[in-house]
Every structure is written in C-alpha cells, then in structure tokens.
Amino acid sequence: MSMKIAAESFRVPLLEVVVREYDEERDKAAVEELETRCEVGQQGKLSLLTDLMGDPICRIRNFPLHVMLVAVYREETELVGVIRGSIKTVTSGKEASNGVPVYEKLAYILGLRVSPTHRRLGIATKLVQHLEEWCNQNGADYSYMATDTTNEASIKLFTKKCNYLKFRTPTLLVHPVHAHYKPLSSGTTVVRVSPQLTESIYRQVFTNSEFFPKDIDQILCNKLNLGTFMAMPKLSLPKWDPMSGTLPSSFAILSVWNTKEVFKLQVKGVSRLTCACFAGSRVLDNLMPWLNIPSIPNFFRPFGVYLLFGLFMEGKGASRLMKSLCAFVHNMARDDDGCGAVVAEVGQRDPVRKAVPHWRKFSWAEDLWYVKKLAPAKREEDGGCGPSDWIKSQSCSSVIFVDPRDF
The missing domain is CATH 3.40.630.30 (Gcn5-related N-acetyltransferase (GNAT))
Structure with a gap:
C-alpha cells in the first residue's frame, strides 16, 4: 500500500465510531466473527450462496494495491464493520486514435459488512466514504461494486447515498x-x-x-x-x-x-426433502454412472x-x-x-x-455492476475519450473481461 489513511472519529446515534486500517494482529479474529454473523444471500435460495470467508484479507491480497478498513467503537473494544478495496488498471472498451487501448485506473469495492446490531446508523456509508477517499488518494479514476438484484439494502446504499450508477449487467x-x-x-x-x-x-x-x-x-x-x-x-x-x-x-x-x-460457499435454509433429493441424485449417479444422471453436489456443506x-x-x-x-x-x-x-x-x-x-x-441472469466517477474525465490528448467519460460513453465491445481476483 502506498498510503495510509488517517483514523477519523465521527458521531452516530449513541455511538462513537472510528474507521481505520485493518490490523491483522488485533482485528483478524473479530473480522472473522463478524463475517459469520453477516451471511450473504437469502435463506433457502439455491441461486444465492453464503460466503464463508477464511483469511479476512485473502480476497484482495492478489492485487498490488489494496486496503481493508474496519469500523470500531467503545474505545476500539468492539468491531462493528469492515470493507475491502483494491485498485487496478483496466481497459474501458474504447480505442484511442493511435490504436492503443484506453486504460482507466479502477477501484473495486467488496466485502462490506456491518454488524446486524449496528445497522441503519450510517456506519456502512462512512466505510464507503473512507474507502473512496483512499481510492482518490491512490489515483483511481472510477470505483465500482457488484451485487445481485435481491440485495436491496446494498443497492439503496450505493445508489441513493453514495451516488453510484448502474453500469453493466453481466450474466453469472x-x-x-x-x-x-x-x-x-x-x-x-x-x-x-x-x-x-x-x-x-x-x-x-x-x-x-x-x-x-x-x-x-x-x-x-x-x-x-x-x-x-x-x-x-x-x-x-x-x-x-x-x-x-x-x-x-x-x-x-x-x-x-x-x-x-x-x-x-454453502447453501443454507432449504428443506429436508430438497436435501434428500440432492443426495438421491448423487447415489444414483455413483451406482449407475453410465446413465449420466445430472447429479447435484452436496451444496449444504462448504464447497x-x-x-x-x-x-x-x-x-x-x-x-x-x-x-x-x-x-x-x-x-x-x-x-x-x-x-x-x-x-x-x-x-x-x-x-x-x-x-x-x-x-x-x-445462475444469475443479471449480476449488477455499479460505478462512480472519482476523478474528472481525461482529455483526449491525455489518452482519454474526450469530453465524455467512461460511464456516459458506449462501449465498442460486447465483451466484459471478468478479473478472477474480483470474484
């Protein structure tokens, strides 16, 4: 990381919260515990899988520029929120006049979690704002995040409070x-x-x-x-x-x-009958593999x-x-x-x-990607697309390259 973000105190109802960088020695256990209390997805929905994170920073460790911020209160005795971010340089789907791809410095926001007992207090908004500040300090032109259509809380936070715009809808x-x-x-x-x-x-x-x-x-x-x-x-x-x-x-x-x-990943909240049907398909497939029965793995344990x-x-x-x-x-x-x-x-x-x-x-028909411009649009002589920025311009390609480090 090229730059540290200063800890800042701010007031929300009944709480004094501090947002600072993650410290593995003192925060790892608390972040892991928070992750288990903030399940991703909906109970009983086979298309929404529950994230069971291991090492809290592992999902961003493969980026050369990354950060994880935590929100703590009560003189840092309780961790109540976490967010992760990374920065990379990617193509924007446009071609400059000299034939060289147009690159943008892009920040990716992921892993936002707030303790269920401390929601609707502005903690998530402050975490996003602090992360955007770090992204700005490190030269990011845009930031983006991905969610699914059922995550109404996340969509509302990023669109209504943080001014993100719906950008792309790839299929999972x-x-x-x-x-x-x-x-x-x-x-x-x-x-x-x-x-x-x-x-x-x-x-x-x-x-x-x-x-x-x-x-x-x-x-x-x-x-x-x-x-x-x-x-x-x-x-x-x-x-x-x-x-x-x-x-x-x-x-x-x-x-x-x-x-x-x-x-x-793990699927939770389904009926015993569904579990039995899935298990039965695996038994038949193992006993009679020549039938090519489309068996379903045991999604009810971590996989x-x-x-x-x-x-x-x-x-x-x-x-x-x-x-x-x-x-x-x-x-x-x-x-x-x-x-x-x-x-x-x-x-x-x-x-x-x-x-x-x-x-x-x-599968998901639409995985929603939201984007926000953090820096002014580049001038054409600087390798940009002219007066219009990436969000407003139409891509000349139907292909979206999905970085596996984002997944």
Whole structure:
C-alpha cells in the first residue's frame, strides 16, 4: 500500500465510531466473527450462496494495491464493520486514435459488512466514504461494486447515498460438478497453453473489451490460476505453430481460477426433502454412472468452485469447441475433492454466453455492476475519450473481461 489513511472519529446515534486500517494482529479474529454473523444471500435460495470467508484479507491480497478498513467503537473494544478495496488498471472498451487501448485506473469495492446490531446508523456509508477517499488518494479514476438484484439494502446504499450508477449487467453461469465425467466432443483436442503465450493471445483478442486488466501477466502466473486451455479441431493441431503468434482458424480458449484457496460457499435454509433429493441424485449417479444422471453436489456443506475467465472463441464450430472445453474443466473439477461447481461470468451480449453449459436454476441472469466517477474525465490528448467519460460513453465491445481476483 502506498498510503495510509488517517483514523477519523465521527458521531452516530449513541455511538462513537472510528474507521481505520485493518490490523491483522488485533482485528483478524473479530473480522472473522463478524463475517459469520453477516451471511450473504437469502435463506433457502439455491441461486444465492453464503460466503464463508477464511483469511479476512485473502480476497484482495492478489492485487498490488489494496486496503481493508474496519469500523470500531467503545474505545476500539468492539468491531462493528469492515470493507475491502483494491485498485487496478483496466481497459474501458474504447480505442484511442493511435490504436492503443484506453486504460482507466479502477477501484473495486467488496466485502462490506456491518454488524446486524449496528445497522441503519450510517456506519456502512462512512466505510464507503473512507474507502473512496483512499481510492482518490491512490489515483483511481472510477470505483465500482457488484451485487445481485435481491440485495436491496446494498443497492439503496450505493445508489441513493453514495451516488453510484448502474453500469453493466453481466450474466453469472453456474454448472454443478456431477459424479460422472462429461464426454468431450469427438474430433476435438484440448491443449494446455503457457502463461507467456496466453498473455500474448489475451492482449490480442481482448484489446477492445471492457475491464481487461493491464497486469494480466500477474494473474496468469498466480498460484490460484490452474492453467489456460485451448480447444481446436484435431486436424488443426499439426498445422498450428504456437511460436508463430498466429491463432488457429477455429479455436476456443479459457483459463481456470481455483477459488477454493480463497473462500468456500454453502447453501443454507432449504428443506429436508430438497436435501434428500440432492443426495438421491448423487447415489444414483455413483451406482449407475453410465446413465449420466445430472447429479447435484452436496451444496449444504462448504464447497469450492472453479471460475472460468478469459473465455473467447472464434471460427467454424467455435461453440462446440467451447462446450468441449467447459466439459474438460468440469472433469478437472470432478477430480478435485470439495469442488462443487464450475462458474463463468460473461457479458450479456458476449457470444460465449450461449456456448457455456449452465443450470438456469443456479445462475444469475443479471449480476449488477455499479460505478462512480472519482476523478474528472481525461482529455483526449491525455489518452482519454474526450469530453465524455467512461460511464456516459458506449462501449465498442460486447465483451466484459471478468478479473478472477474480483470474484
């Protein structure tokens, strides 16, 4: 972190609250306890999973610039709120006159929690304001946050009190990991792609997309990245020279991020009958795997997920290649104990959306992204889009690159 934020005291009804940076030695246990009392999602909703955080700062540790703030009161004897933030440089979906992608310095806000006994006292608003101040001090042009359509409290806080605007609505696609393996399409081959070649490919195909991170090389070399894989027709393999820099005429590519090392998820509040039905599907699938029964994992205990990112396809039969690639990753997850689902988040107009297998019941049609401008719009001579800013301008791409570190 390049800068410290000064602790500030302010008054809310009956409380004196201090917002300061997280201190692992004295705050870790209290933050973990707060997380368990602030469950994410709704009881009984299979499409909303409950976040079971481990290390409080693990979700932002992979960003070079990050911070976690806590709200405490009673002379710092009780921790009543927490918020996390990170800053990265990403593409805005626009192309400058010289052909170079337009980058923006973007802050991501996540993990806002306030103790259930201390809500409606202005603590959440103050946490957001303090985090925005830190983002401003560190040069962020914009900040954004993501939530789902059912989180009315979060939407109201960010839109009514903090002046955020609805920006993008990507789709979250979830596919359970079955007890049986998925067959790959005949005539298709899957190859592993090195991080160096992946970086070159991604910088080429995602040049005009939105939210593509400038430090993609750091993501691809991260220990949580399980690798990048490309599917292509078997006849193309002998003809394709990866060292040439030329892509195959038909291919699909994606990378896999292991969220199991960061957090676990769990479904709560469902009926015993539903639990029994899910268990029955797994028993049948184990006893008769040749039937390919679409069994449902045990979502009622903590489980991890594989996140697909960098999804791109091109050429004849590309949709079939992408489906084979997703089946390949499903089989990877099948061999990983405790991995319950494969997840992908893509733009609503992204062509890969229709090619990624998913279960509608477990997926979100709209994952709401809200954004706020923290700095004046850049001038065209400074590499910006002219008088209009990113929020008001229309993207020239249907592709949203989802950074796995945000998930």
